[in-house]
Amino acid sequence: MLNSDVEIKGDLKFSGEMSLDGKIDGDIRGEGTVVLGDTSVVNGNIDTHSASVRGKVNGNIVAKDKLEVKAKSEVFGDIRASKLVIEEGVIFVGKAEINPNKVSPSPVRSEPAKSPTEPARGMGR
Numbered sequence: 001m002l003n004s005d006v007e008i009k010g011d012l013k014f015s016g017e018m019s020l021d022g023k024i025d026g027d028i029r030g031e032g033t034v035v036l037g038d039t040s041v042v043n044g045n046i047d048t049h050s051a052s053v054r055g056k057v058n059g060n061i062v063a064k065d066k067l068e069v070k071a072k073s074e075v076f077g078d079i080r081a082s083k084l085v086i087e088e089g090v091i092f093v094g095k096a097e098i099n100p101n102k103v104s105p106s107p108v109r110s111e112p113a114k115s116p117t118e119p120a121r122g123m124g125r
Contacts, residue, residue, distance in 0.1 A: 004039040011044070020055075027059070038072075045077070060094075 002008070006022035014030040021037035027044040028034055034048050040055030050065040053073045060077040061067060067081040071089040079096040086092065 004037070036073075 002020045002022050004021040008024040009026060011026040012024060012028045014032060016032045018030060019035045019037065020040045023041040025043045028042065028046045030048045033050045034046060035052045036055045038054045042057045042059060045059040047062045051061060051063045052068045053075065054070045056074040058076045061079050063081040066083040067079060068085045069075055069090050071087040074091040076093045078094045082099055084096060084098050
């Protein structure tokens with residue numbers, strides 16, 4: 001448990017369960033569960049098995065299993081998870097990619113638009 005008076009500058013790696021109520025300027029990586037409390041502030045990306053967010057995150061979140069974003073939380077970044085729960089009252093600015101088939105989340109690749117092979121047919125014909 002990292003209390004609200006803890007401030008970390010740098011990346012954090014963990015296993016098992018980690019609770020954070022303080023501030024971190026850096027990325028969080030782990031194979032377990034991260035629980036961000038009401039007073040937590042993360043300025044960096046989160047990559048973990050599962051996460052529960054109650055504070056503020058300025059960065060992308062990847063949860064290989066489940067991500068819960070609790071009421072009054074603020075997330076400014078993209079989300080990728082197998083399962084997602086967002087409670088009422090959350091501020092979320094970003095994109096979400098949810099993959100319930102438990103396939104490892106990966107970035108969405110955009111493909112160039114295909115040019116039509118036939119002219120469009122209008123209503124006037």
